[in-house]
Amino acid sequence: MNHINILMVDDHPIIIEGYQNVLMASKKEDQTLLIDTANNCDMAVTMIQRAAKSQPYDVCFFDISLPGSSDGKYTSGQDLALLARQVLPHAKIVILTMFNESFRIHNIIKEINPDGFLIKSDLTSIELTDAFQQILRFPPYYSSTVTNYLKKVVVSQINIDDINRKILHFLSQGVKTRSLGEYVGLSTSAIEKRKKQLKLLFSVTDGKDETLLKEARDKGFL
Template sequence: MQHINILMVDDHPIIIEGYQNTLMATKQDDQTLLIDTANDCDSANAMILRASEGTPYDVCFFDISLPSSADGKISSGEDLAMIARERLPDAKIVILTMFNESYRVHNIIKEINPDGFLIKSDLTSLELAEAFQLILKSPPYYTSTVSNFLKKTVISDIYIDDINRKILHLLSQGIKTRSLKEYIDLSMSAIEKRKKQLKLLFSVDDGKDETLLKEAREKGFL
């Protein structure tokens, strides 16, 4: 019998209930699932620390948007995933999120390199069940939105570093160029220089930010 210890973290109890019911209903005959749940960063962190000193989790599911810890040091599922990576090195880390912007997806893959990356809007009960079994045996498993972003970026011959990716992301959120330095630790002239490089890379002839964002979206960078 395979005993699988699972941690599920989501701030909506009804969503956790749905995940639990799906996994319990579709588990293999030789699997016993023991599922702990948490709805915020503090309780999840306490469970990770306790598991690291006792029976470690085999799989941890983290939603990205969560109530912060009381001391403000842990503010998201991304932070929890990093703690789990350190404290539970053998655990499979699965990200479940509503976020489907290319910038966030790439960031999470770069920072956490999760064993599973599931966009909630892609997910059906059947896919969650299949994803879970695949993550146990041969990770990683990415839902279609994540896979498509990665494919587009891989086939594109444009290399965009993290700062340029962040500039694109902020511009797409409606942040004006003059305000970018509040979010990025660069001088205004350095930011302007990078924007010029981006427009060259994406062959933007009219010099407009809107055209830059349109081209970046089409190539999967947003």
């Protein structure tokens, strides 16, 4: 049995209840979901720190707009996500928010690089189900508003950035990701980030490099 420890943080209990009901109703037969919930930053910080010492979370869902912590150190779900990145390095971080402005989306991706990014106005029960399963296996999963924004950004970068073309070229030549730095002069983490962006641009949903290369060839980039 696959036990999945989950933290859900949102200041509206009925929204958390909805998320829980969807995930519990749609989980796979071999999955057991253990869900903790928090309604503010203080509760969430306590749970994150406790999990880091005992049983780490596998997936953390953070709403952005939350009541801040009593010490003023944590003012939003964005701060909580950064904490989780530090003390729960293997946890999948999922952002759920009403914010859909380009600047806020860009800032969240730049600071957190979440494994899932869902705009609440895009969200349906089917999308939450699909997003959860994809985030477990082949992150990231970004909802349509985020994806459309990123496509515009990445397309403009591709037109002026030769490094992404080199990454595609050397991958197509059989060079492994861990060795790409020798050819393009970037760290492995920077290369992985660019590969994630490329997979979003080329609408690769299975997370595979082979699929990315096929789509790049089909669109004339190789």
